Amino acid sequence: MQRFRGRIMVSNPYFPLAVLFVAALGFGLAPLGLAWLWARLISPAKPNAIKNAIYECGLESRGDAWVQFRSAYYLYAIIFLIFDVEAVFLLPFAVAFTGLGVGACVAMLVFVLLLAEGLAWAWAKGVLTWDMPVVRQVELVDQSVGKGK
């Protein structure tokens, strides 16, 4: 019965695949296991506070790594990017200014005014005023009062 069952397993077309799978698993796990064994037997772990500290280019790490930025900041970033790119276009325009015709000047003016209109829109929308939510302001006031004491 035992031999019969074994013969079925060997003759199974997936048997070489299973052998290869086990071999591949062993090939990956054996070095890891050996390294673990080597570390356990020969190389003692000696952790300390300085060694385990967050790596920060040799400086003492301060505060939390999970710093949060306000999501409203992205609007500032986008407006900055637009005018950053505008400066790139303005520079060659300024260099070639004396040799340009009226058409080029008007085209550039339209370009600049379009961006300025965007800025005006953002301004009118109140994006440029960095107002904090009321609750947060109250919290801040409370904290400063607490510090004063």
Add this chain to the structure above:
Amino acid sequence: MATESNLKIELGKQGVFVTTINELYNWGRRSSVWPMQFGLACCAIEMIATTMARYDLARFGAEVFRPSPRQADLMIISGTITKKMAPQVVRLYNQMAEPKYVIAMGACAISGGPFKQGYNVLKGIDRYIPVDVHIPGCPPRPEALIHAFMTLQAKIDAQPLTGDDRPRHLDAEAQSLFPIPVQGAHDLEPPVNRLVWPLPAPGNSTEDCG
């Protein structure tokens, strides 16, 4: 030991290669000493030149400069260590994983060099961390740094796995924390790490101001 090496040569002639775990382990370690990527002063330029095509540090398995102390085996102190910078260097050394080695490169790193009389320069990094190879020179040429590498490789090769001479990382009792000095009113506190600098305390003699 001599007979053993003779036996090895004889066997090698017959096409039989024998080795010990100790040799294999040290061969692996010395063939992949990864330095940490940081330079302190002008010696760093020579260190960079050493890694480039003309001098080609890759021949010694040490071309992979790691930007994190967690992955580095070797700290090359390449240049002047100001007292402002010394705590950072010692902290980085602490954050390196064992086994770790140090090459003090250049006159400044080994003794303070031309700035020895200055108030703001550390007179050798070996006051705070153990140094394996000192290279003199101002700055040392790339050949000197390569020589230091080969010296370090010879040192690693000679380290036994067991016994009293075994390297620090195999010794559970060996020191692993090297205290970081802090800026005091006039000097770094403490001025030396007593565990790695057994010589008389510097600071009060006229030769050594600070």
